Amino acid sequence: MGLLVVGSVAFDDLETPSGRRENILGGSASYFSLAASRLHPVQVVAVVGDDFGPEQDQVFQGRAIDLSGLIRRPGLSFHWKGEYGQDLNEATTLETHLNVFADFHPDLPASYRSASCLFLGNIDPVLQMDVVRQMTARPRWIALDTMNFWINGAREALLRVLKEVDILLVNEAEARSLTGERNLLKIYEKVQQLGPRFLVVKRGEYGVVLLTPQGHFLAPAFLLREVVDPTGAGDTFAGGFMGFLASAPDSDLETLKRAVLMGTVMASFTVEQFGTAGLESLTDNALHGRLDAMRELIHLSAR
Amino acid sequence: MGLLVVGSVAFDDLETPSGRRENILGGSASYFSLAASRLHPVQVVAVVGDDFGPEQDQVFQGRAIDLSGLIRRPGLSFHWKGEYGQDLNEATTLETHLNVFADFHPDLPASYRSASCLFLGNIDPVLQMDVVRQMTARPRWIALDTMNFWINGAREALLRVLKEVDILLVNEAEARSLTGERNLLKIYEKVQQLGPRFLVVKRGEYGVVLLTPQGHFLAPAFLLREVVDPTGAGDTFAGGFMGFLASAPDSDLETLKRAVLMGTVMASFTVEQFGTAGLESLTDNALHGRLDAMRELIHLSAR
Numbered sequence: 001m002g003l004l005v006v007g008s009v010a011f012d013d014l015e016t017p018s019g020r021r022e023n024i025l026g027g028s029a030s031y032f033s034l035a036a037s038r039l040h041p042v043q044v045v046a047v048v049g050d051d052f053g054p055e056q057d058q059v060f061q062g063r064a065i066d067l068s069g070l071i072r073r074p075g076l077s078f079h080w081k082g083e084y085g086q087d088l089n090e091a092t093t094l095e096t097h098l099n100v101f102a103d104f105h106p107d108l109p110a111s112y113r114s115a116s117c118l119f120l121g122n123i124d125p126v127l128q129m130d131v132v133r134q135m136t137a138r139p140r141w142i143a144l145d146t147m148n149f150w151i152n153g154a155r156e157a158l159l160r161v162l163k164e165v166d167i168l169l170v171n172e173a174e175a176r177s178l179t180g181e182r183n184l185l186k187i188y189e190k191v192q193q194l195g196p197r198f199l200v201v202k203r204g205e206y207g208v209v210l211l212t213p214q215g216h217f218l219a220p221a222f223l224l225r226e227v228v229d230p231t232g233a234g235d236t237f238a239g240g241f242m243g244f245l246a247s248a249p250d251s252d253l254e255t256l257k258r259a260v261l262m263g264t265v266m267a268s269f270t271v272e273q274f275g276t277a278g279l280e281s282l283t284d285n286a287l288h289g290r291l292d293a294m295r296e297l298i299h300l301s302a303r
Numbered sequence: 304m305g306l307l308v309v310g311s312v313a314f315d316d317l318e319t320p321s322g323r324r325e326n327i328l329g330g331s332a333s334y335f336s337l338a339a340s341r342l343h344p345v346q347v348v349a350v351v352g353d354d355f356g357p358e359q360d361q362v363f364q365g366r367a368i369d370l371s372g373l374i375r376r377p378g379l380s381f382h383w384k385g386e387y388g389q390d391l392n393e394a395t396t397l398e399t400h401l402n403v404f405a406d407f408h409p410d411l412p413a414s415y416r417s418a419s420c421l422f423l424g425n426i427d428p429v430l431q432m433d434v435v436r437q438m439t440a441r442p443r444w445i446a447l448d449t450m451n452f453w454i455n456g457a458r459e460a461l462l463r464v465l466k467e468v469d470i471l472l473v474n475e476a477e478a479r480s481l482t483g484e485r486n487l488l489k490i491y492e493k494v495q496q497l498g499p500r501f502l503v504v505k506r507g508e509y510g511v512v513l514l515t516p517q518g519h520f521l522a523p524a525f526l527l528r529e530v531v532d533p534t535g536a537g538d539t540f541a542g543g544f545m546g547f548l549a550s551a552p553d554s555d556l557e558t559l560k561r562a563v564l565m566g567t568v569m570a571s572f573t574v575e576q577f578g579t580a581g582l583e584s585l586t587d588n589a590l591h592g593r594l595d596a597m598r599e600l601i602h603l604s605a606r
Contacts, residue, residue, distance in 0.1 A: 086485060182389060185528045206509035207523070218523035218600050220510070225488045254604055261603070297521050298601055300564070301557055 001114055002066065003246040004139070005032045006045040006106050006131045007121025007235070009052065009070065010078035013095075014274060017086055018228040024275040025056050027078060028121035028145070031232035034279040035239025035266040036119075037064040038287070040246040043112045045069040045131065047104040049077040059280060068109050073100040088230045088271075089204040108134045117246040119238060120144040120165070125157040132164045141245050143167035144196070145238060151177050159194060168196040169238055175201050184209055198256070200241070202234050210260050214253040219260045222268035222294055229274045233267040236279060240266030265290045304417055305369065306549040307442070308335045309348040309409050309434045310424025310538070312355065312373065313381035316398075317577060320389055321531040327578040328359050330381060331424035331448070334535035337582040338542025338569040339422075340367040341590070343549040345542075346415045348372040348434065350407040352380040362583060371412050376403040391533045391574075392507040411437045420549040422541060423447040423468070428460040435467045444548050446470035447499070448541060454480050462497060471499040472541055478504050487512055501559070503544070505537050513563050517556040522563045525571035525597055532577045536570045539582060543569030568593045 010027030014020060033042040041064040048056075048070060060067055081095035106127055118139040120128040128144060144165045150158050151174060158178075162168065168175075168191055176182055179190035184201060188211040191199045199211040205227070207220035241263035248255045268290060269278040313330030317323060336345045344367040351359075351373060363370055384398035409430055421442040423431040431447060447468045453461050454477060461481075465471065471478075471494055479485055482493035487504060491514040494502045502514040508530070510523040544566035551558045571593060572581040 183528060183530075185526060203509065206506065207521075209523075209526070216526060216600055218510075218526070220512075220521035220523065223488060223512070223519060223521070225486060227486075257603055295603065297519055298603070300560055300598065300601070 001116035002041045002043040002112070003036055003117045003119065003242055004043045004045065004108075004112055004115035004131075005029050005036070005119045005121060005239075005242075006128065007032060007119075007123060008078050008101060009044070009046040009048050010080055010101075011051065012231060012275065013079075013081040014229055014231055015083040016088065016229050016274075017084070018226075019274070021229075021274045025059055026080060026231060026275060028235040028238075030059075030276055031235035031270065031279065032119060032121060032239035032242075033060065033065045034063070034276055035236045035263075035270075036243030036246070038266075038282070039240070039243030039262070040064070040117075042066065042243070043069055043115055045106045045108060045112065047071040047073055047100050049073055049075045049100045052077050059276060066111075069106075069112050071104070071107075075100045077101070082231070084230060088227050091231065106131050106134070115139055117141045117242060118143070119242045120161070121235065121238075122147050122150075125150050125154050125161045129157065129161040129164070132161060140251070141166050141242070143169055143238070143242055145169045145234070146174065146178075148174055148177050163195040165196045167198040167200060169200045169202065169234075169241070171202045171204070171234065175199070184211065200260070202237060204230070204233070208237065208260050208264060210256055212253055212256060217253070217257045217260060219257075219264055220298065222264060222290065223297065224268055224272060227271045230271050232270050232276065236270040237263035237267040239263070261291065261294055265294050304419035305344045305346040305415070306339055306420045306422065306545055307346045307348065307411075307415055307418035307434075308332050308339070308422045308424060308542075309431070310335060310422075310426060311381050311404060312347070312349040312351050313383055313404075314354065315534060315578065316382070316384040317532055317534055318386040319391065319532050319577075320387065321529075322577070324532075324577045328362055329383065329534060329578060331538040333362075333579055334538035334573060334582065335422060335424060335542035335545075336363065336368045337366070337579055338539045338566075338573075339546030339549070341569075341585075342543070342546030342565070343367070343420075345369065345546070346372055346418055348409045348411060348415065350374040350376055350403050352376055352378045352403045355380050362579060369414075372409075372415050374407070374410075378403045380404070385534070387533060391530050394534065409434050409437070418442055420444045420545060421446070422545045423464070424538065424541075425450050425453075428453050428457050428464045432460065432464040432467070435464060443554070444469050444545070446472055446541070446545055448472045448537070449477065449481075451477055451480050466498040468499045470501040470503060472503045472505065472537075472544070474505045474507070474537065478502070487514065503563070505540060507533070507536070511540065511563050511567060513559055515556055515559060520556070520560045520563060522560075522567055523601065525567060525593065526600065527571055527575060530574045533574050534578065535573050539573040540566035540570040542566070564594065564597055568597050
């Protein structure tokens with residue numbers, strides 16, 4: 001049974017210190033599914049406009065990505081325009097056009113409703129809850145991403161859906177505004193009271209913190225010579241992380257740690273090129289080579 | 304043979320979100336020697352005024368800290384006043400009074416000149432070079448800390464002393480202004496051209512990056528529930544790191560990694576209390592307990 005993702009499939013205009021791109025494929029569900037599908041079959045729920053054509057379709061072809069839940073509507077797809085300064089850790093949003101996304105209502109195909117794992121990408125928490133309610137069986141893992149726009153503007157709805165969630169995946173600023181705490185251990189205590197037993201805090205170039213009832217894990221980001229475009233790094237991380245969990249028989253701390261490393265390494269390929277190019281051209285050799293290199297970067301020999 | 308440190312022994316006025324303290328013992332050589340002396344005998348070169356009395360002396364007593372190179376002069380000791388906001392990663396300096404430090408000229412006792420390891424704390428690079436020249440034998444390890452004040456204001460002198468140095472220990476902003484690069488791998492290439500074969504980049508709550516010709520190592524900071532006062536964290540790290548290297552028979556990558564962990568864990572005790580209190584009260588049990596906990600936080604089981 002598949003790994004279900006609900007999120008956005010979008011077009012992005014990006015400017016970074018390395019250059020600019022217009023109208024390139026983006027959106028949380030795109031990055032997520034390209035990463036996760038290397039590890040486990042993915043089912044996508046999203047909406048696109050009629051600007052989503054064969055060129056975009058083709059990016060998902062030949063991969064374990066089921067697009068039967070991708071709604072195609074007249075009009076334009078979600079469009080985001082953003083830029084990054086020398087500090088690549090944070091994007092400045094210049095324009096957001098919801099377009100067909102404005103009245104998106106996820107309606108899961110029957111084959112999606114028994115997915116084994118569910119990733120609720122960063123969309124309106126009311127829609128995230130809508131997806132949870134359509135599941136006929138409780139997925140093994142439900143993970144959720146969100147952002148300050150929903151934390152501040154749709155808090156009640158967000159708190160409702162969080163009660164259904166196992167893993168909250170957010171960046172440090174989001175974790176802080178959700179809980180009102182600054183310290184990660186205190187943040188984690190508050191998050192557990194809200195529902196999720198697991199917390200993954202994304203810190204951009206400083207890596208990821210995994211907090212679990214069985215223990216915690218601190219993983220740095222992979223050391224790269226060049227970061228071209230950070231867009232999609234968090235969604236790629238989520239894809240690698242959830243793809244690993246969906247494909248793993250176990251759910252213990254060691255499995256979660258390895259999922260974090262997989263997400264970290266996948267994200268390192270995304271940021272080396274604009275948009276989804278790094279994920280599209282990623283080979284198994286490159287992926288496993290970098291997983292080994294990542295292990296070396298954090299490895300201590302036994303005492 | 305000892306581990307020689309040249310740096311400041313000072314009085315600090317501190318304000319952090321957790322409270323304020325006035326006239327407490329501080330200075331790079333104080334933190335460094337309290338940390339390092341747990342692992343290896345330390346020899347201190349610094350200057351203090353006549354405000355440095357029995358109360359301060361007593362902090363160093365009963366430890367493997369040789370103060371015969373501590374010059375006592377009429378007048379006041381170096382005094383620093385600083386504050387931290389909610390973001391504890393950076394201090395704002397409110398006042399700096401050099402006092403007797405203004406005409407400090409290190410003059411090493413004969414017993415110091417054959418020290419096996421040397422740490423050049425963050426002082427005028429001309430004085431750092433002065434210390435290097437007084438050594439009768441090349442120490443096994445020479446490490447250097449500096450700051451933007453010297454990088455921008457005494458660049459030539461800094462570049463001269465860097466040629467003698469094995470390990471450069473700086474924070475990320477300092478590494479960037481020294482080299483003009485933002486990317487850590489590019490920074491490391493430039494640093495190697497300046498002399499040091501090893502680079503340790505301190506990232507505050509995000510940990511430490513060790514770059515060596517044999518490979519790199521990324522260590523997170525220890526997860527703490529409460530950070531009370533970050534003052535001295537970098538100097539404590541340096542003390543734990545250099546103390547470990549001085550006491551270790553080997554100089555390989557694995558030894559350097561363990562030195563990084565030791566420095567990281569020592570620093571975690573410093574930031575939990577104001578000033579040197581956390582280091583003064585540190586027990587072997589607490590140190591080893593936290594070293595084990597730190598290993599757990601970054602540990603992956605074998606493949």
